Every structure is written in structure tokens, then in C-alpha cells.
Amino acid sequence: MNPDPRIPGRLTRRRFALALPLLGALAYLAPGGALASAPGGLVRESRVLMGTRVDIVASAQGADAHEAVRQAFAEMERLEALMSRYxxxxxxxxxxxxxxxxxxxxxxxxxxxxxxxxxxxxxxxxxxxxxxxxxxxxxxxxxxxxxxxxxxxxxxxxxxxxxxxxxxxxxxxxxxxxxxxxxxxxGVAKLPILHAGLRALARAGVHDALVNGGGDVLAAGSLQGRPWRVGVRDPAAPARLLGVLELQGGGVVASSGDYERGFVRAGRRLHHVLDPRTGWPTEGVHGVALRARTVDEVNGWGAALMVRGAAQAGAWHAQHPGVDALVADAGGARWLSQGMAAALKNIG
CATH class of the missing domain: 1.10.3980.10 (ApbE-like superfamily)
Structure with a gap:
């Protein structure tokens, strides 16, 4: 759920994320993909939860957005305390x-x-x-x-x-x-916890908001009348964006990959997504990005697809046609569902 609390420095390290929110333009991105600022009329706050950085961007119109954000983080912290393995x-x-x-x-x-x-x-x-x-x-x-x-x-x-x-x-x-x-x-608790934060914002009267937790992005409403925009990085070249996905009226972009927590040992990339059949980190899939309307449609499937392998992406999507999917293998090849190929827009 979160890194071992016995290890120092865990609150300050910024991990690479396959998906990241874009507020209007790339000018709002700081090094590493962190949100640097927000346009006028929005409230933004970041905290470390579940071993990653969680950002909330909320509309300041029609409600006390600062108080709503405080309540949202309190709810997510409550749930993390219930589900942490550490x-x-x-x-x-x-x-x-x-x-x-x-x-x-x-x-x-x-x-x-x-x-x-x-x-x-x-x-x-x-x-x-x-x-x-x-x-x-x-x-x-x-x-x-x-x-x-x-x-x-x-x-x-x-x-x-x-x-x-x-x-x-x-x-x-x-x-x-x-x-x-x-x-x-x-692999299964982070999205529900982030979704609980989004629901807490709505209960407090904030219906236009975005919650980003280490590459899992949930949105409600719009960004000042425009769709929320989520950039999708190329797993093989993290400095480059493949394109942008739009979330209009709500939705989720969930990502998993071997880039989040890992290291190289004897020429092999070892990372935190473990194959339950072998006890070793998965091999073959470098990153997965999924877009859907609801958390339930994508929750857990990023990790599962990394275990199952890129060759299974098409068969999985045939059983989940409502999800837009991108699966990148370690060799640089990318499989995109028809919906993902159509939805992934050029930067602009």
C-alpha cells in the first residue's frame, strides 16, 4: 500500500507516473510531472499518501474549496490508515x-x-x-x-x-x-481511496475537481468549462508525451508500470509488481494505461495485465470493450485499443 515506513526519505521522493494531469498547457508541469501551479479560480494542494504524491485541484466557485480539499484529504488518510500493510x-x-x-x-x-x-x-x-x-x-x-x-x-x-x-x-x-x-x-486500494476523496469534495459542494495519485487520475465535472486533460507518457521515453486524454464530465485514467518502484540488478529490471505464480517481478510489459468512466471498470487491471503479458491485451479488451487501453511491452512495441487510438490527442 505504501513503502516501508522504516525506510528514511520516503516522503520526499517523486516517482515517475505514466499519466499526469495537464492544467491548460505544459507550462503547468514542473520537472518530473508535478503540478507547478493552477489557473485562477482553482485551489490546489498536494500531500504524500499511500507512498506517492496525491494532488487535488478543485474549483473555488460556489463552495469553500479549501475546506472541501481538507475534508477530502482527511477521508483519504482515514482509509489509508485502515488498509496499509505497514x-x-x-x-x-x-x-x-x-x-x-x-x-x-x-x-x-x-x-x-x-x-x-x-x-x-x-x-x-x-x-x-x-x-x-x-x-x-x-x-x-x-x-x-x-x-x-x-x-x-x-x-x-x-x-x-x-x-x-x-x-x-x-x-x-x-x-x-x-x-x-x-x-x-x-494494486486495488489506491483507486477506491482516491475516489473517496473525490466523493468527499462533492459532499462539500465541489463538483469540478481532479484527484491525481501517482499516475491514477480521477476527475469530476470540468476544468472551468473545458475537459480535464491527462497527458500519457511514452513508457519507453518518459520525457515524451504520446498524447493527451480528455475527461469530460468525469472519468478515470489508471496506469501501472515497471517504472514506479524498482531497480536494475544483473541487467534485469526488478520492480514492485510481482507475479503471484513465480514470486518475481513481472516481465514483458513496461506500462499500462486505461481510461474509463468508472473506477470499477479499471481497478486492479493494470497490475493484472502486467502479469498476463502484452499478448493478452487484445483478448482482455474484447471482454472489456468500454475501457480504452494502451499496453507497452519492454521491447518498445505498443498495443492500443481502437478507442484509445481515437481518444489520444496530439499535444496542443
């Missing part, structure tokens, strides 16, 4: 501590994410699996990189398997069947 007092931490012993009561928001993860596991043919939390020997923070031994990976893989996650929705509890099992909700 907090012993989180629901996820308590589930791991009780693994193999007893069920743990969880908040409704956590149960909803766990239910989504179970569905994604089934629909992805096992490519998406939150029990990869047992593969705890991997470390990806700069200066603290670690690769577990093959023996350590083999032992941890015996604890990976969604059959070991037992949910009792009537009782509101979750249980991990075997001692040593653990959950990692990083």
Missing part, C-alpha cells in the same frame, strides 16, 4: 497478525476492497492476487533494495493463494488461513 493497527495489519488463528473484524470499506480483489483474482485467472504480501523479502526503495533468495521466494510462494483468504460478509470479518500469510492491497 501499520500494525490497520485492518490489513491485524489480519496478517491473526493469520492461521482467527478472523478479524474489518471496516466496510476494507471488506469492499477485499471483495473486489477476490473478483479480480477470479476474472484474471489468478494473475491478480493480494496474498503476494507474503513475498516480504523484496525491497524497492532507493538505497535499500533487496532481492530475496530463491529459497525465501519458494517458502513465501507456499503462502500465496487467494483460497487462503476467507471473507464472512455477514459477520464483517476476514481471515487468512495459514500463519505467515499477508495481504498487499496496493
Amino acid at each position: 501499520r500494525a493497527d490497520s485492518d490489513v495489519g491485524r489480519i496478517a497478525a491473526a493469520a492461521g488463528r482467527h478472523a478479524v473484524p474489518v471496516a466496510p470499506e476494507v471488506m469492499a476492497v477485499l471483495r473486489t480483489a477476490r473478483r479480480l483474482h477470479r476474472e484474471s485467472g489468478g494473475a491478480f492476487d493480494i496474498t503476494v504480501g507474503a513475498l516480504a523479502g523484496w525491497r524497492f526503495e532507493p538505497g535499500h533494495e533487496a532481492v530475496p533468495t530463491p529459497a525465501q521466494i519458494g517458502r513465501a510462494l507456499r503462502l500465496v493463494g487467494m483460497d487462503g483468504l476467507v471473507l464472512d460478509e455477514r459477520a464483517g470479518t476476514a481471515r487468512l488461513a495459514r500463519p505467515g500469510m499477508a495481504l498487499d492491497l496496493g
Whole structure:
């Protein structure tokens, strides 16, 4: 969910993001893709949540936007505290501590994410699996990189398997069947948390807003009457934008890739998206960008597609025709759905 809090400096590092919001023009981009300023009539604030930088841009018209933004961040911080794997007092931490012993009561928001993860596991043919939390020997923070031994990976893989996650929705509890099992909700919790922030803004009267969390961008309404614009980087050449996607009246652009947290060891790129079948970082897919109207349509599928491989992109899209998709492989080839090819506009 977020980097290991024992590692210093985690709040200051800016990670590369495949998708990034554009406020009117590239002049609003600071080095690394951070939002440098916002046009008049907008309120902008950034904080570090879930191990990445989260930006909110909100309309200052018709509501106390500053207070609305404060409420949105408070709601996202509340949910992060429930779902972080690095907090012993989180629901996820308590589930791991009780693994193999007893069920743990969880908040409704956590149960909803766990239910989504179970569905994604089934629909992805096992490519998406939150029990990869047992593969705890991997470390990806700069200066603290670690690769577990093959023996350590083999032992941890015996604890990976969604059959070991037992949910009792009537009782509101979750249980991990075997001692040593653990959950990692990083691939499925961030979008719902960002969406909760967007809903908090709406409850406070702000209906034109954008929330960006490390390359996952959610929007509501418009940017002063114009569509929100999200730039999509070329995963093979991060300094270059492939084009711009527009979000009019709401929508989401979700991205995943091997560029977010990783390092090179012995000529191999090692990164935080782990293949639950091997215990190693995925290979073959460099980055994924998905655009849809709702979070549910894309949540978790970026990581799942990285596990499944670029060759499966067309078959997956045939089952999800409402999602615009871009999948870039490590060799530089890009697969775009027809909708993505049509939606991706030139910079201008």
C-alpha cells in the first residue's frame, strides 16, 4: 500500500507516473510531472499518501474549496490508515497478525476492497492476487533494495493463494488461513481511496475537481468549462508525451508500470509488481494505461495485465470493450485499443 515506513526519505521522493494531469498547457508541469501551479479560480494542494504524491485541484466557485480539499484529504488518510500493510493497527495489519488463528473484524470499506480483489483474482485467472504480501523479502526503495533468495521466494510462494483468504460478509470479518500469510492491497486500494476523496469534495459542494495519485487520475465535472486533460507518457521515453486524454464530465485514467518502484540488478529490471505464480517481478510489459468512466471498470487491471503479458491485451479488451487501453511491452512495441487510438490527442 505504501513503502516501508522504516525506510528514511520516503516522503520526499517523486516517482515517475505514466499519466499526469495537464492544467491548460505544459507550462503547468514542473520537472518530473508535478503540478507547478493552477489557473485562477482553482485551489490546489498536494500531500504524500499511500507512498506517492496525491494532488487535488478543485474549483473555488460556489463552495469553500479549501475546506472541501481538507475534508477530502482527511477521508483519504482515514482509509489509508485502515488498509496499509505497514501499520500494525490497520485492518490489513491485524489480519496478517491473526493469520492461521482467527478472523478479524474489518471496516466496510476494507471488506469492499477485499471483495473486489477476490473478483479480480477470479476474472484474471489468478494473475491478480493480494496474498503476494507474503513475498516480504523484496525491497524497492532507493538505497535499500533487496532481492530475496530463491529459497525465501519458494517458502513465501507456499503462502500465496487467494483460497487462503476467507471473507464472512455477514459477520464483517476476514481471515487468512495459514500463519505467515499477508495481504498487499496496493494494486486495488489506491483507486477506491482516491475516489473517496473525490466523493468527499462533492459532499462539500465541489463538483469540478481532479484527484491525481501517482499516475491514477480521477476527475469530476470540468476544468472551468473545458475537459480535464491527462497527458500519457511514452513508457519507453518518459520525457515524451504520446498524447493527451480528455475527461469530460468525469472519468478515470489508471496506469501501472515497471517504472514506479524498482531497480536494475544483473541487467534485469526488478520492480514492485510481482507475479503471484513465480514470486518475481513481472516481465514483458513496461506500462499500462486505461481510461474509463468508472473506477470499477479499471481497478486492479493494470497490475493484472502486467502479469498476463502484452499478448493478452487484445483478448482482455474484447471482454472489456468500454475501457480504452494502451499496453507497452519492454521491447518498445505498443498495443492500443481502437478507442484509445481515437481518444489520444496530439499535444496542443
